[in-house]
Amino acid sequence: MSKKRYPRLFGILPFLGMLLLSGCNWTLLDPKGQVGIEQKNLILIATGLMLLVVIPVIIMTLAFAWKYRASNKAATYTPDWSHSTKIEAAVWIIPILIIIALGYVTYHSTHKLDPYRPLDSDVKPIQIDVVALDWKWLFIYPEQGIATVNKIVFPANTPVNFRVTSDAVMNSFFIPGLGGQIYAMAGMTTKLHLIANENGEFDGISANYSGAGFTGMKFKATATSQEDFDKWVAEVKQSPKKLDKAEYDALAKPSENNPVALYSEASPEQFQLIVDKYEGMNRGRSHEEAGSKDLATTKGVESSMQPAAGAEE
Structure with a gap:
């Protein structure tokens, strides 16, 4: 390629970049x-x-x-200049x-x-428990007694309280169109509070690399009217699948690009049972509980190591 072609190539690059970014x-x-x-x-x-x-x-x-x-001979040349109060004031104060x-x-x-802070609303929130698996998302509705895989539905303009954990490696639960992400960790419970201001379908993703099936670990989050949500719950309850122990054990096995699955029955205690599987990892406590209890334990140990008053040295 001749040197004359380089400027032409550099002139085309911005347009190529704009073309690629137009799909974002x-x-x-x-x-x-x-x-x-x-x-x-x-x-x-x-x-x-x-x-x-x-x-x-x-x-x-x-x-x-x-x-x-160098070519501007009219510029003032002051080689001994070293201080300006105006410049110092601007450089520091601004x-x-x-x-x-x-x-x-x-x-x-x-x-x-703060993702742990409940949203201010006059509407009663809906509870959804989230479990990150290899490589799919399990959603449990404890109040409705149902569960889904890679799909959640909730009423618009209604706060959604998510409890999040993992039954595999560390992951991250993220619905970019609604708010920030929260980590999912085995043996721990994290929380996230979101709300959709309008009806619509939103992409949900794993925001933390978790292995071979990471790219396919996606789900759909749909915000509907309360009436449509109630109809959807009734439809899920007609599903022949039930999230019993055998079904969950099969679901928890690593698999990629999983389709949507609906379960007509799911125990409200299923989420806590998953968390409590990991003994020695805070026993399913949340961040606040783990921090306060560990601090209390530390203080108790320190107190027990102090000599009693009046004891002989």
């Missing part, structure tokens, strides 16, 4: 749930605040390079103010968007 989905910047909307706002605010520093620096770099180029603003926004949003 901006799900994170177009969420359909309140949690996702607030997370998007946080991303945009934080990015905007940081650009207040980045953009002026880039502009000044280009401007200074142009002004003090970034400090931006950091304070960014810190306030981040601190406030971090606590407001």
